[in-house]
Amino acid sequence: MLLCWLLFIPFIGGLACWFVSRRNPDSNAARWIALASMALVFLPALSLWFGGDFSLPSHLSASPDWNRELSVPWIQQFGIAFHLGLDGLSLIMVMLASVLGMLAIAASWSSVRSRVGLFHANLLWTLGGVIGIFLAIDLFLYFFFWELMLIPMYFLIALWGHEEYDRGAHMRAAIKFFIYTQTSGLLMLAAILGLVFAYYSETGILTFDYNQLLGAHVSGTFGFVLMLGFFIAFAVKLPSVPFHGWLADTQANSPSSGAADLSGILVKTAAYGLLRFTLPLFPEASAQFAPFAIALGLISIYYGAVMAFAQNDMKRLISYSSISHMGFVMIGLYAGTFLALQGVIVQVVASAISTAALFILAGQLYERMGTRDMRQLGGLFGRLGALPGFALIFVVASLGMPATANFIGEFLILFGAFSVMPWVVVVASGGMILAAVYALYLMHRVYWGTPQGQETIARMRAREYAIMMALVVITLIVGLFPNTVLSVTQGTMNDISHWFAAGVIAASQAS
Template sequence: MILIWMIGILLAGGILCWLAAQWFPVLAKWIALLTVIADMALACTFFVVYKTFPHSDNSWFIDYQVNWIPSLGISLHLALDGLSIVLLLLTFFLGILAVLCSWNEIKEKTGFYFFNLLWTLAGISGVFVAMDLFLFYFCWEIMLVPMYFLIIIWGDTNRRYAAYKFFIFTQAGSLFLLLAILALYFIHGQQTNNYTFDYFSLLKTVLEPTTEKWIMLGFLIAFVIKLPMIPFHNWLPDAHSEAPTAGSLILAGLLLKTGAYGILRFVLPMFPEAAASIAWWAMLLGVIGIVYGALLAFAQTDLKRLIAYTSVSHMGFVLVGIFSFNEIAMQGVVMQILTHGISTGALFVMAGMLKERLHTRDITKMGGLWTSMPAMGGVAILFTMASSGLPLLGNFIAEFFILLGTFNINTTLSVIASVGLVLSALYSLRMMQQVFMGQPATTTTVKDISARELIIMVALSISIVALGLYPQPVMDTVQHLSFTIHPLLHE
């Protein structure tokens, strides 16, 4: 029941923000902030109590189910394990920072803005805990529609084009997902005479190899579009570059992670043989994404598009790690999900701060900002080094584990993927050089980080350093992953 309250708090908070803004626009900001802080407190409680929970294979910390539409086999089935807890912590942590990012940036339709922001977070939270496939699809759609409004209403100059492209790509993937869910629903019903969308029941469905592969592809296409995987990445740079700062933070830090989560939770456990049959191709596309995304990032002059293409590169490591079916690599995948959300999210926040001050995203029109913005320059160095995989920072742990786990599985692809680390250093150093070093592009004094912005960047900085120095709590939390992929894993 507490999981329903967790999602309900966000939904109710969003409605309150919309209503309160009609009379007191400032009140909407505080309602949004307190709402996400309340859910963060719940997630922290889950994490602390989970550490003392007696674990066993396939054990679930919370498993709540009540009938919703019993005639169709649809229930409100929500469950929580270590993976879900880690992702909920990331969701609410970045959610708090997204509200703070929007504090002064959003000046029009404030109530509706925070309504969409909180409902996006509610949809994402639902995706991470839904164990009924109809409910999962429902939450999957809930998180997309408010994000569309965030881009098209509060985005930059080409926001309509970016919002339409985002919506078309994601809805096309959602259509494949819906068809695959319905196919699984009817096949299971014909076999057992029990028509249900329950995840644990559908896990037991017996599928012919060809049928299994086609249904698996329906799930996989929806998830890799969101990841995103080459060649389904085309929507990402436009959505990132045109979205408001908080929108970019949530896109990079959370929405991309729902694709990785979907593969871990649904594709591998439900279709193990079909997933194994395409593993080499998936790893190959992941490696292509690592190298291609890094090269495209190096070629960009738009700061937000540059950071967007780094996401394509870094999420390629996630795909490689998942389809290596290796326990060490899987640990790296979870770390990459967390650290990429923090480091890339921080870079997008920084890009938003620079855009607010300089009114441009073109790095060729920047330069020499270190003189007037030393605090932001220091933060930028930290997160560009994190993005490059510097030791002692969280991204290094993640990428090292993925490469270590995949080396014995496919040495060639692992070696090529490691080239991405070199390329990431190149585009990161180029970005630092263009923005903060060299001759100042303007004689106007630029204000350094404010107190509110300092709180955001300090929180992100502490997180990425802590994960780099002491990742063990995360490793322990996801050690007993509940998705049943153990027969596929290589020690």
């Protein structure tokens, strides 16, 4: 019952926002309903976080040790069920979605003035699709939510996107986002069907159940091709070079709250998918592909950092910086050690928080200055109240300063990867230097330099201040007390690291 609550509340809340706004378009009721809906997801997830048992299992299990599980027959002829499950990994991601969902709703309070109910309906349906991804353990149901979340996100970009530099750019960005993600989704569907039929030919059982498909023995060229179908789908969404072409345009032309959710939640569904599906379902093929994936991670770190430095638009700079951050995630995933995988989780949370905060701050700055072009800004420190101070906090966090969550994530990834590939760690560490360059470059061009006036521009409102303080607190809690996250995910990461190690052994024997 609890899993249904977590899943359906955003969809019900979205419908309520739409109907309320149709009756009274000028009312704030839709905003409050949206905020309450995500709070009703966060509170039970928080209770599970404090009350659930996510300790390391006493022995390696054949399938994840689900803390909560629900299975209802759906399309029985094809072995499809409405099958939901929640473990430590799912719980962390659901909590992240609910927190950033609440903050995105609060951030859009004054910036979204047209079709308010429809906006919040699309935002909640996007979040509902994302939560469905984190809970679904039937592969058909998983694909259903994977596709479902794309449609409302498309409308968020197309109907409420920015037109600062090029009228109609937000429409092109929405179409590009849809084409990239839809095409990659079809690749994943083909891989899912291939895996299901392979298991059927082996056992005579037609099923899309994740627990059963973990037992499929898919190896050789066929297994490698199926693994690539999943990998490419997730690499597009992560995104990793060379599948990143949609990200900067999409985030630059999204409303700030939409960009915050896009970078903080939608992009992180790819890291979740690699952890949940690609590595456990295809351990041998993943081990064989690891050198190529790690190479893509290294390229992403440096490419994202260099491209971030070349941008004039704040949102585009932040977008490319997130590509660089996800390069570290790719390295941690395919290092495959328990410590590196734990670092991946912390880095996913840290990057989601810091990147979402920077997008929200970019939106607040745009409301005051009417531009995101850094060439037209500068000298704003001391003229915007606490806004530049918060920007400095999250810029410093994004470059991995100690005491922040980002530092813990990057440190665990590099430390965990060093035992299996020390040269990769040495090369990747150089990306942290470039991160400092583009992060301080952003601060210098926007907030430092010669002031263009002495008058105080609009200070932060109490709502905006509360949003930023909440994000600061989360960043510091995870940075100073990382066990708050690591203790919840340790069981799942232990299983995945053992599966990956078994894949490395199988790959070495096959060669």
